[in-house]
Amino acid sequence: MRMRGTILTLLLLLAGLPAHAEQPLLADLTSHLIAITTGFTGTSVVLFGATDGPGDIIAIVRGPERDVVVRQKRHLAGIWVNVPNVAFAAVPSFYAVFSNRSLDQIAPAGMQALHQIGMRNLRLEARGSKRPAPEIATYRAALLDEEQREGMYSEQAGSVSFLGDRLFRATIAFPANVPTGTYFVEVLLVRNGNVISGQTTPLVVSEIGLSADLNEFAQAYALAYGLIAVVIAAALGWLASLPFRDA
């Protein structure tokens, strides 16, 4: 409730700005930090802003990029085995497109491709694979399917709502297993199929608390972590045997 009140106040403030402000588009997030704690079950952040007049809004949320391998299972000797694979470089770990109506209604395909709007225009480079293009396309499609199934990729037409002609808002939901790192939220103002203005805002997703520290320690000091794990286990085992010593 309190958050909603804040947004409303901010929107009202934005609405009070002169109609022809210097920037045709102004947008921000209710929060620039998502803290993943022990009991994290997903969260959402509200994107809100104002335009200098009627137009369409497209917001693209991109998670940190990493290289990914897509594997296909084949039926071999009665069991399903991962055999062929294609690696893709710099794949965003999260990709969501928000818009007030469907992308094709907002802009022609060429314009969408130019600005890399939507999953089909996502640039995914197959890394050092000599497979024919149609086969790589199959793997690319599988990658997009799988990311959508996991809730990491989405295109949500109609998710940006307008309050009058100029004020807009959208709720960006993140699942419980959202990858950590720096995200970028790119907001585009489109008028008559042309991108008029754009603005990019960062968003940081990070793990905090004991479990995050533990994970970090396990990565950075793997040997010490392994040794400590052994010592704790052995000590617990010894402790547990004490009460039963005389039996």
Added chain:
Amino acid sequence: MGILDIYLPIAGLSLDVIGLLILGTAIGFLSGVFGVGGGFLLTPLLIFIGVPPAVAVASSANQLVGASVSGALAHWRRGNLDVLMGVLMLLGGLAGSGFGVWLFALWRRQGLVEMVISLSYAALLSTLGALMLVESTLSWVRRRRRGASRRKLHQHNWLHGLPLKLRFRRSKLYISALLPIFLGAVVGVLSAVMGVGGGFVMVPAMIYLLGMPTSMVPGTSLFQIIFVTATVTVLQAVANNTVDVVLAMVLLVGGVIGAQFGTRWGAKLRGEELRALLALIVLGVAAKLIFDLTVKPDNLFSIAPIEP
């Protein structure tokens, strides 16, 4: 989502802490009753509840360190430890576990590790379950008839012709040092790849292959298991980052309590029926693994990040 969720930092998921404690206690109880480590049931059950197979294997090894210490101390206090035998098996075990962790990392890069774990468990558990079922049925039949002749425990065969013979005073044996080293190495590989202590392979091998006196077997095998699972834990932590300390400790707390009660109960309960029951559990787990391997997956494609 359970009543009291605990976040497992390495596995990257939340599980119900009460459920994990019950799982640990149940496995500990079984291991107390039957004198086995229980790793061979723990790892597949963890996989069934959603823990990534690689994390399940490495964390089980970590859990086994504690469970084995707890069990070994009881045996050592009674002096049932052949140090020379244990050290030789350990030498083999270190080599085997190093090789096993290397294999594990290789399979992981190739995206095969989950399949290899499931497949080796399916093979192991179906063999083990079948053997136990046959054995318990036979001994039940034998007990009904009463008075069947006992089998000879220790037989001489080609294994006794191997070189590098050593005298094992505690075990009253004169055998080749290569035997315990080889046995240790086999168990070391199993430990790294499957997250098991290997007691279920080692104990029969020590009794029937090496001919050790039964009283010396558990203490000596646990001695080797402690050090091999400890090595596997450290190697897995370094090579694969798959040891989840939180998961291992929760399971261990349940496990050591369960084991102590299991040991007590084991003395009172009837052997054959219990062994048959365990055999059925083992076969059930094997059947589920085989089913998962052979049924066509909903989704033929999978994605995984490439580690730099």
